[in-house]
Amino acid sequence: MEAIEERSVDREEEQKEVSQKPGRKKPEKKKRAVGCALLSLFIIMLACGVLFGLHLLGIVDIRSITYKAGSHLPFLGDRLLPPGEVVITPEERRIQELQEYEEQINSKFLELQRKEEELGKKERELALMEEELQARARSLAEIAQTPSSRELQVEEELFPKVIAIIQEMSTRRAAEVLNDFNDSLAVEVLKALPPDTAGAILGRMDAAKAARLMEQMATEKGE
Incomplete structure (x- = not known):
């Protein structure tokens, strides 16, 4: 009888130890998950900061990246990238800016030419x-x-x-x-x-x- 009672006591202790072990691991898993999330968020923010800096320097056009990524989002893709809108590269953007500058110069030249004609008429x-x-x-x-x-x-x-x-x-x-x-x-x-x-x-x-x-x-x- 005593042997049976000792075995039942040992089983109860083993069950308590088994029931206590998962409880100890849960806080560790939560801390690890929170750490991974914060690290991922930091990496994402760092990458965004680097891309934004490159965009300001004219090396990378983050609009094209944003539009391409956003076009795959459900419900928001059409709003982020309207149909028919062309995503331009940094080189194309520079060419467009040069064309706009050339148009401004031509417009000013035509204006000066018109004023010169008016001055000649007045003379x-x-x-x-x-x-x-x-x-x-x-x-x-x-x-x-x-x-x-x-x-x-x-x-x-x-x-x-x-x-x-x-x-x-x-x-x-x-x-x-x-x-x-x-x-x-x-x-x-x-x-x-x-x-x-x-x-x-x-x-x-x-x-x-x-x-x-x-x-x-x-x-x-x-x-």
Whole structure:
């Protein structure tokens, strides 16, 4: 009897030892699983960081990798990679950027060419205005030399137009025109112009004539 009882006690102890062994291994397995997961996450983050750095340097285009990987995902593949969208390589992207830069240069060149054509058009218009001014100036000079009632009326009609055209001319060209006027007509024109414009024109005229005109203008102003 005692032998049987001892055997039953030994069996119970063996069962307890067997039941306790799996319980000791479970925490170790959990710790190992958590460690592996953290290590995997660290490796993935490190790889993503390296790829992103290479993408910024232009060595690798991570968009192509992302699109290719995402296209295999269920439900999200079509959204990540729309049908018909072309995934370009870094070399193709550089070529595309160069083409866009070339298009910008061509656009700026065309814009400059258009502005140059507009400037040439304005210069031609100004040349025609100067020719018209010189013709009218000659008419005014002739009228001033031999005035009559009809001629004075014509002079009054032409004078505002002449003033307007002179204001559109360059200072040098206006000075050349006034050099051909007689002194009285030149004084009337200068008095009708803004003071700064008249002063700039006098500075470009013949020195002797400019001195006479300023003296005459000062005398009339004193009176």
